[in-house]
Amino acid sequence: MHAYLYLRAQPGKLDDVVIDLHGIHGVRHAVAVVGEWDAMAALEGADFRAIARAILTEVHRVEGVTRTYTAPVVPLELVGVTGERVPLPLQGVGRPACYVHLDVQAGAVGEVARTLAATPEVAGVAVLAGQYDVLAELSTDWEHASRIILERIHTIPGVRSTNTLVAVPGVEDDDAGM
Numbered sequence: 001m002h003a004y005l006y007l008r009a010q011p012g013k014l015d016d017v018v019i020d021l022h023g024i025h026g027v028r029h030a031v032a033v034v035g036e037w038d039a040m041a042a043l044e045g046a047d048f049r050a051i052a053r054a055i056l057t058e059v060h061r062v063e064g065v066t067r068t069y070t071a072p073v074v075p076l077e078l079v080g081v082t083g084e085r086v087p088l089p090l091q092g093v094g095r096p097a098c099y100v101h102l103d104v105q106a107g108a109v110g111e112v113a114r115t116l117a118a119t120p121e122v123a124g125v126a127v128l129a130g131q132y133d134v135l136a137e138l139s140t141d142w143e144h145a146s147r148i149i150l151e152r153i154h155t156i157p158g159v160r161s162t163n164t165l166v167a168v169p170g171v172e173d174d175d176a177g178m
Contacts, residue, residue, distance in 0.1 A: 002073040003051045006037040013064025020062045026054040029092035035165035042090035071130035079110035086117045089124035089137035097167040098145035101132035108158025115156050121148045142166045
């Protein structure tokens with residue numbers, strides 16, 4: 001089971017929050033972002049209960065965390081995407097990245113996910129339960145991603161709107177290279 005966790009942090013505490021998240025069991029990777037949230041983390045566990053337990057007993061105790069939002073990942077086969085090995089976003093590689101959240105028309109999620117998975121600039125795709133329907137990772141900086149979003153992603157049939165979080169380099173990237 002996988003989920004994405006979105007966090008807000010107290011001013012001046014973001015780097016510490018992201019570093020502390022890396023030490024929590026079940027957190028696959030965490031990154032500081034610019035946008036609606038301050039940080040984003042990829043979680044995994046045996047089931048959703050294990051993920052929720054980690055969030056409630058460990059993440060909520062991290063000094064500097066002021067708010068969280070959890071979006072469980074829906075298995076791709078439930079929306080008709082089968083046979084393809086599609087990586088999940090936020091794999092933990094220290095590279096530029098933009099995380100594009102898509103609001104998709106009802107019934108179009110599977111086709112949008114398939115189209116994104118076949119798009120060369122897309123490094124990972126997840127179908128989410130929650131505010132947004134699909135999450136796509138673009139492994140490039142904002143200047144290049146903005147063109148991909150406008151010219152490629154916005155033109156996919158069924159996409160209603162997008163909201164992007166842009167990864168920013170920080171202390172967590174410096175520590176990952178040690």
